[in-house]
Amino acid sequence: MKKVLFIVFSIFFFISIPTQAAIYKGQKVYSKVCMQCHTDGESFVSNKKQKEWNSLMKNNGNSLAKLHLESENFKKEVQYETYKKYFEGSSFKKKSKHLKQFLVEYAKDSGNVPACN
Numbered sequence: 001m002k003k004v005l006f007i008v009f010s011i012f013f014f015i016s017i018p019t020q021a022a023i024y025k026g027q028k029v030y031s032k033v034c035m036q037c038h039t040d041g042e043s044f045v046s047n048k049k050q051k052e053w054n055s056l057m058k059n060n061g062n063s064l065a066k067l068h069l070e071s072e073n074f075k076k077e078v079q080y081e082t083y084k085k086y087f088e089g090s091s092f093k094k095k096s097k098h099l100k101q102f103l104v105e106y107a108k109d110s111g112n113v114p115a116c117n
């Protein structure tokens with residue numbers, strides 16, 4: 001019995017650790033990059049539903065990158081040149097999976113709300 005519990009626990013452990021790591025990495029991207037412009041941080045994430053974040057982040061964040069690159073308001077941003085390159089580059093694509101996990105984890109309908117609410 002103990003052995004079974006141990007195995008079940010181990011499986012759970014090995015599944016949950018990478019997920020937590022991805023969310024953490026995604027959060028780092030979000031606070032380092034996205035919050036340069038989207039200063040309302042957490043509430044910006046919880047304004048969208050999981051489905052909305054999922055579709056924006058599909059195909060390595062293709063829609064999200066496009067939305068920015070085509071926006072007139074984005075072109076007016078002070079750091080436009082830097083972030084144009086960022087959204088076009090491989091770094092964004094590479095990290096988009098982590099970012100997606102973070103965004104979905106804290107979406108409006110995720111049930112994950114900060115403890116103080």
Ligand code: HEC
Nearest residue numbers: 030033034036037038067068071072073074077079080083
């Ligand atoms: C250089 C500034 C800048 C950065 C960096 C930036 N954004 Fe944006 N973002 C904008 C602007 C400007 C708009 C408004 C586009 C429009 O409506 O014309 C926007 C729009 C959006 C929208 C759609 C607006 C809405 O409320 O539905 C989402 C979602 C979004 N950004 C998410 C992100 C995420 C996630 C990141 C990090 C990878 C990010 N943004 C990084 C400037 C930025």
